[in-house]
Amino acid sequence: xxxxxxxxxxxxxxxxxxxxxxxxxxxxxxxxxxxxxxxxxxxxxxxxxxxxxxxxxxxxxxxxxxxxxxxxxxxxxxxxxxxxxxxxxxxxxxxxxxxxxxxxxxxxxxxxxxxxxxxxxxxxxxxxxxxxxxxxxxxxxxxxxxxxxxxxxxxxxxxxxxxxxxxxxxxxxxxxxxxxxxxxxxxxxxxxxxxxxxxxxxxxxxxxxxxxxxxxxxxxxxxxxxxxxxxxxxxxxxxxxxxxxxxxxxxxxxxxxxxxxxxxxxxxxxxxxxxxxxxxxxxxxxxxxxxxxxxxxxxxxxxxxxxxxxxxxx
Amino acid sequence: xxxxxxxxxxxxxxxxxxxxxxxxxxxxxxxxxxxxxxxxxxxxxxxxxxxxxxxxxxxxxxxxxxxxxxxxxxxxxxxxxxxxxxxxxxxxxxxxxxxxxxxxxxxxxxxxxxxxxxxxxxxxxxxxxxxxxxxxxxxxxxxxxxxxxxxxxxxxxxxxxxxxxxxxxxxxxxxxxxxxxxxxxxxxxxxxxxxxxxxxxxxxxxxxxxxxxxxxxxxxxxxxxxxxxxxxxxxxxxxxxxxxxxxxxxxxxxxxxxxxxxxxxxxxxxxxxxx
Numbered sequence: 001x002x003x004x005x006x007x008x009x010x011x012x013x014x015x016x017x018x019x020x021x022x023x024x025x026x027x028x029x030x031x032x033x034x035x036x037x038x039x040x041x042x043x044x045x046x047x048x049x050x051x052x053x054x055x056x057x058x059x060x061x062x063x064x065x066x067x068x069x070x071x072x073x074x075x076x077x078x079x080x081x082x083x084x085x086x087x088x089x090x091x092x093x094x095x096x097x098x099x100x101x102x103x104x105x106x107x108x109x110x111x112x113x114x115x116x117x118x119x120x121x122x123x124x125x126x127x128x129x130x131x132x133x134x135x136x137x138x139x140x141x142x143x144x145x146x147x148x149x150x151x152x153x154x155x156x157x158x159x160x161x162x163x164x165x166x167x168x169x170x171x172x173x174x175x176x177x178x179x180x181x182x183x184x185x186x187x188x189x190x191x192x193x194x195x196x197x198x199x200x201x202x203x204x205x206x207x208x209x210x211x212x213x214x215x216x217x218x219x220x221x222x223x224x225x226x227x228x229x230x231x232x233x234x235x236x237x238x239x240x241x242x243x244x245x246x247x248x249x250x251x252x253x254x255x256x257x258x259x260x261x262x263x264x265x266x267x268x269x270x271x272x273x274x275x276x277x278x279x280x281x282x283x284x285x286x287x288x289x290x291x292x293x294x295x296x297x298x299x300x301x302x303x304x305x306x307x308x309x310x311x312x313x314x
Numbered sequence: 315x316x317x318x319x320x321x322x323x324x325x326x327x328x329x330x331x332x333x334x335x336x337x338x339x340x341x342x343x344x345x346x347x348x349x350x351x352x353x354x355x356x357x358x359x360x361x362x363x364x365x366x367x368x369x370x371x372x373x374x375x376x377x378x379x380x381x382x383x384x385x386x387x388x389x390x391x392x393x394x395x396x397x398x399x400x401x402x403x404x405x406x407x408x409x410x411x412x413x414x415x416x417x418x419x420x421x422x423x424x425x426x427x428x429x430x431x432x433x434x435x436x437x438x439x440x441x442x443x444x445x446x447x448x449x450x451x452x453x454x455x456x457x458x459x460x461x462x463x464x465x466x467x468x469x470x471x472x473x474x475x476x477x478x479x480x481x482x483x484x485x486x487x488x489x490x491x492x493x494x495x496x497x498x499x500x501x502x503x504x505x506x507x508x509x510x511x512x513x514x515x516x517x518x519x520x521x522x523x524x525x526x527x528x529x530x531x532x533x534x535x536x537x538x539x540x541x542x543x544x545x546x547x548x549x550x551x552x553x554x555x556x557x558x559x560x561x562x563x564x565x566x567x568x569x570x571x572x573x574x575x576x577x578x579x580x581x582x583x584x585x586x587x588x589x
Binding site: 022024045046048050051053055056058059060061062063064065066067068069071086087090091094095096 | 377381424425431432433434435436438439441442443444445446447448449450451453454456460472473476477479480483484
């Protein structure tokens with residue numbers, strides 16, 4: 001059964017608040033964006049709305065963390081990281097404050113609203129900053145494990161929380177293990193590495209490809225920092241070709257991270273990066289249309305995989 | 315928590331004189347620093363650390379301490395000299411100012427220096443953080459107060475006014491903002507670069523309880539802090555008129571001394587003026 005990622009986040013917040021975790025949720029007129037109405041009804045005193053003032057949102061979160069609380073910021077990813085870039089860098093990362101930044105509706109989730117509302121650079125931005133962990137959960141179950149983990153682990157965190165409702169793919173029992181990659185399928189000489197919920201499209205694509213006689217591996221990446229580079233190397237070394245899939249610019253995100261490792265460790269794995277093309281904005285179009293255009297949906301991933309498979313042993 | 319010194323205005327003046335000497339010696343030794351800004355804020359910091367702030371150098375991280383944020387992070391030198399004078403760390407550390415691996419970097423870093431509450435340097439950051447601190451105390455029903463010192467040049471930053479609006483909205487009468495109003499910024503007079511006045515009316519319009527004082531007179535500053543109205547649901551603003559470079563005649567009120575440090579005979583001349 002599908003469940004919303006944001007609704008899952010709110011469920012965890014409510015459980016944690018009931019259990020006595022000293023959390024506070026900061027929003028910038030983003031109560032609907034963050035789906036926190038149920039939380040607000042039960043724990044109104046634990047919600048701080050600063051109005052449409054994202055710099056103050058982030059600075060205030062840092063201050064509340066210094067005051068002993070566990071602040072979660074919840075607003076749209078572009079406004080969080082682009083408007084408040086320096087507050088994120090200095091007040092959260094450099095100051096190592098115990099703030100959990102949640103970038104909602106990242107990538108091109110806002111589709112036709114256009115690049116002002118897209119966040120195809122958040123992973124790139126956050127990888128440039130020190131001292132902060134970077135996560136992008138793949139499904140509701142992992143989202144719940146992740147939030148429980150970060151609320152009880154000291155230190156700054158950025159969570160790229162996709163807007164979709166999704167089926168659970170990750171194992172029931174596993175808690176969140178920072179750094180670990182999730183191997184969903186194993187086979188063939190092509191591996192698809194997906195950021196966050198893009199893994200769902202990859203799995204659908206892998207099933208189609210299998211019906212056509214092409215075996216592929218699918219690996220979900222939900223932990224960008226830390227990341228288990230040795231596990232990633234092992235995966236890359238055991239395949240001839242890797243296709244990275246992310247609703248992000250091909251510059252600075254998962255594809256870049258993989259390219260860096262291939263180059264630095266001289267792995268020789270052939271790499272194709274699917275994402276928003278270098279040096280461009282995604283157009284103001286519905287999200288599905290953008291996915292199609294950049295080959296980020298299952299059909300597009302199948303097409304990319306077939307092109308790559310023509311050049312690899314399958 | 316009560317201040318562990320609680321000095322009288324005359325004794326605070328003596329401390330301020332010592333702090334100014336340290337600033338001159340430290341900056342000239344390091345060969346770098348923000349001399350004008352350090353001297354401008356000295357009396358404010360002396361009043362805070364030797365009377366007003368509920369802090370104790372023997373119990374630096376006490377949970378019930380008052381919090382102080384230096385938003386004008388380029389005034390780090392003044393803060394370090396004040397903290398060492400107040401006993402937060404050994405005075406010998408001042409000789410390491412700006413050296414690699416020093417506890418005293420060019421801007422305040424909470425992970426490095428005992429008594430520093432927050433990392434600043436980029437302007438416009440201190441008030442949002444102080445707002446968050448004060449709000450967290452209210453949310454948790456804690457009595458400690460939050461103090462933040464702003465430079466006047468940084469009042470051009472929009473983030474200051476976002477936080478000012480929010481502090482009044484959330485009725486944070488446990489937040490005390492001090493403006494080091496020396497009318498000079500890096501390149502020129504504040505009013506030439508960007509008109510800030512009328513500051514008193516602006517802060518009043520934002521919902522603050524405003525007090526205007528001579529920020530280089532400890533007695534006036536102390537009186538202002540003592541006259542703050544408790545539990546009136548208004549954040550506080552002390553508009554402290556100061557002189558940049560205060561205390562050294564050839565440094566006072568000169569934009570060039572934002573970055574300059576005394577060299578050669580200037581060091582002896584400056585110290586002599588402080589004797």
